[in-house]
Amino acid sequence: MDLMDKLAQSADYIVGRIGDEKVDIAIVLGSGLGDLADSLEDAVVVDYHDIPHFPVSTVPGHKGRLVAGRLEGRRVLCMQGRFHYYEGWSLQEVVYPVQTFHVMGIDRLFLTNAAGCVNTSWGPGNLMLITDHIKLMGDSPLRGRNPDGLGPRFFDMSTTWDKAAQDVARSAARKCGTTLREGVYMLFGGPQFETPAEVRLARILGADAVGMSTVPEAIAASHMGMRTLGISCLTNMGAGILDQKLNHEEVLETGERVKGAFTALVREIVRTWM
Numbered sequence: 001m002d003l004m005d006k007l008a009q010s011a012d013y014i015v016g017r018i019g020d021e022k023v024d025i026a027i028v029l030g031s032g033l034g035d036l037a038d039s040l041e042d043a044v045v046v047d048y049h050d051i052p053h054f055p056v057s058t059v060p061g062h063k064g065r066l067v068a069g070r071l072e073g074r075r076v077l078c079m080q081g082r083f084h085y086y087e088g089w090s091l092q093e094v095v096y097p098v099q100t101f102h103v104m105g106i107d108r109l110f111l112t113n114a115a116g117c118v119n120t121s122w123g124p125g126n127l128m129l130i131t132d133h134i135k136l137m138g139d140s141p142l143r144g145r146n147p148d149g150l151g152p153r154f155f156d157m158s159t160t161w162d163k164a165a166q167d168v169a170r171s172a173a174r175k176c177g178t179t180l181r182e183g184v185y186m187l188f189g190g191p192q193f194e195t196p197a198e199v200r201l202a203r204i205l206g207a208d209a210v211g212m213s214t215v216p217e218a219i220a221a222s223h224m225g226m227r228t229l230g231i232s233c234l235t236n237m238g239a240g241i242l243d244q245k246l247n248h249e250e251v252l253e254t255g256e257r258v259k260g261a262f263t264a265l266v267r268e269i270v271r272t273w274m
């Protein structure tokens, strides 16, 4: 079956479950932020495995479901659990949900994640507004036959990270009294953390954070002309910066510690991003 037909079936199924009221913002909840979906009003939950053609997440601690509902008076659709390249999904599969959102008529995408901090002036627990990204991985979610129904073959990436949305995030951070760093997110494939040399390379290339998600979704969103905003929770210093080993527990612990501030910021952004 053609990609456009699959997307239409997925979109129809989701709309059939959550209703056809326009969704203002789709939010991808990264590690640590998943609970936010549990606080939606009038929530409707749709498990990924019930949606035709949807991939199903395998990472422990990542739920696999959409939660639609109301947050700060806006209608949102949250992804509780995303798909990562390191799980074995193709980048086409990783971005399938975002393409489905577009077909549903959603035009704002809010991506969140946990990331390693490469900028030595910052530290674990800082939040970072993604102003741009670097992807040296050869693959692209748009590799292969172009889905012309979604966007053009060759497309601009200079406005992938929406400037107006970044202003909304800055104002929201001021309102919340939260320091919001700004920088460049660099994608690594994972699941292994980067080597110290890779973290040095990332810094030399102009990256402030390293992570294993978000960029494919942003590329697909850009292809379709969606407005995209991204915020990283910097959960640990990148490998080799400190004289200690990295582990997933540290990532989860910092995510837990920052959750309150991150959630408050996300709420304020959702309230004000028009």
Ligand code: HPA
Binding pocket: 114, 115, 116, 117, 188, 193, 194, 210, 211, 212, 235, 236, 237, 238, 239, 246, 251
């Ligand atoms: N590297 C890549 N991904 C991550 C990291 C990291 O240091 N921390 C959280 N996600």
